[in-house]
Amino acid sequence: MINKTNPVSRRRFLSSSVALGAAGLAAPALAQSMDPYTGQALQGTGGGATPDAGMVQFDNTQDSRRNISSFRMQDWQPYFSNLTNGAILVDLTSRALHYWSEDQSVYKLFPTSVPVSADLTRTGRTEIIKKVKGPTWSPTPEMKKRNPEWPDFVPAGPDNPLGTHALWLSWQYYRIHGTHDTRKIGRKSSNGCIGLYNEHIQQLYDLTTVGTQVLLI
Template sequence: MTTTILSRRALIGAAAATFAMPSLIRAQEAEGFNRRNISSFAQQDWRDHFENLGTGAIVCDTVSRALHFWSADDEDYRVFPTSVPKTDDLTRRGYTRIVRKKEGPSWTPTASQMERFPEWRPMGPGPDNPLGTHALYFDWPAYLIHGTHDTRKIGRRSSDGCIGLFNETVEELYALVPVGTQVRLI
């Protein structure tokens, strides 16, 4: 049997930390720190990014690795975990729109990907396709929101520039998002 002995110093330190924590949390909130939900996604409000909802709105937060979706009538708000680009060099930020949707997308490596990975080849729809089951294309060439068959990528810096979602999640988003939906990557 193991016996744990607490020193007076350890006990006093633990008590002080317990009483100080609520004060620290209130101080952070007063200073304007981003509040986070249980999943650590920074909360977003569409009004901070767009003048109106138009046909709907998406904010892709590359820091908290979350995609925020608002429907045109502001009745439907959803947050999805994402994969984000591996490096800031691969990340494009700013405003764009969904210009095309594709179920069962094919994939062609970009010129820069072919320079870095000469063994990569174009691929049709299927279980090995890095775009997963559905894709939502931006008006920026080679950037999109897509699914992935590799579920280990979600929640990580793992993409070559795109925003990745679980296949089930991108299918759900695909059904909700009309062409013309405004998007902001932050």
């Protein structure tokens, strides 16, 4: 276990993350098959893996412009029986997030990042259980076992993989959050979480509450 304030370990962590990000741009197929923190093959989220805790990994052949025809307004009624506490629909195919307020006066449509592979993708119903402005990030115990030299803690700021705001879902380790790397939006680029531009997650953060319904399809 290292001291979370150890500057040497933090520099090592950041430099290795940048290197992995660059590798992802040069060789997208390799980047898709690797956990950006561990450097190991992706094995899903079992065993405590943290979805979307890493640098950019995406497939350049999956251009977000291909989604324009399916990036359209949706009606909430096919997906929810009511709008109590508001509702969020995440459409993984069109890579879009839809939000409806409880009184139906507000509708928002945002582009998102989505998981890179089927084994990292979770669908179904959940809800927001926690809201955090300026989220911090900590590796899971499994990550620390594999990479004991990594910092125990990444503070809020431009190096944090959760962006400026994060919404905790009832599924362990899953979030809807911002990102400081705008290249991820509109792509298969996360390890499980749903990412938004920081400007958009701030809007969603202000609109939602603990208990807001969430459906991923």
